[in-house]
Amino acid sequence: MARITSPAHVPALGTHEREEIGRELQATLVELVDLSLLGKQLHWSVVGPLFRPLHLQLDELIDSWRVLADTVAERAVALGTWPDGQAGTVAASSELVPLERGAIEDHDVIVVLTRRLAEVAERVRARMDRLGELDAASEDVVIEVVRALEEQLWMIRAQHPEPSA
Ligand SMILES: [Fe+2]
DSSP states (O other): OHHHHSGGGSOSOOHHHHHHHHHHHHHHHHHHHHHHHHHHHHHHHEESTTHHHHHHHHHHHHHHHHHHHHHHHHHHHHHTOOOOOOHHHHHHHOOOOOOOSSOEEHHHHHHHHHHHHHHHHHHHHHHHHHHHTTOHHHHHHHHHHHHHHHHHHHHHHTTOSSTTO
């Protein structure tokens, strides 16, 4: 464990910068893990005529969020900080509002997903901006996350019952 944090083996960044970058990556990891859990809850809870396309689309989104979470966590380790994507940590630090247990109408699934994704994308975008001043390599990882989330947001927004939402 000590070896990975030895100055000779980690990127040349100050301790303070490393910790700050680690915090931004950790916050992003937590949100991606929570999004993937929220996605599964919607995948199981959706009802209505759009059940099948939404049920399938949610699994595609979950796959993407899990891959992105892995990329973010591994960037943190490469940097010499330790990520934590365990349930207790995610529950204690995620800002995502949990869903109530039970059936959710297909159109409501689209509304919930649009809202939650937009909130996460906005926070991750702010982290991307902060990372831009700290470490371009970590910023690049978070740019990839923002690009994916904003593309997903567009595709979900396009299915919204109210086009302006
Ligand atoms: Fe499933």
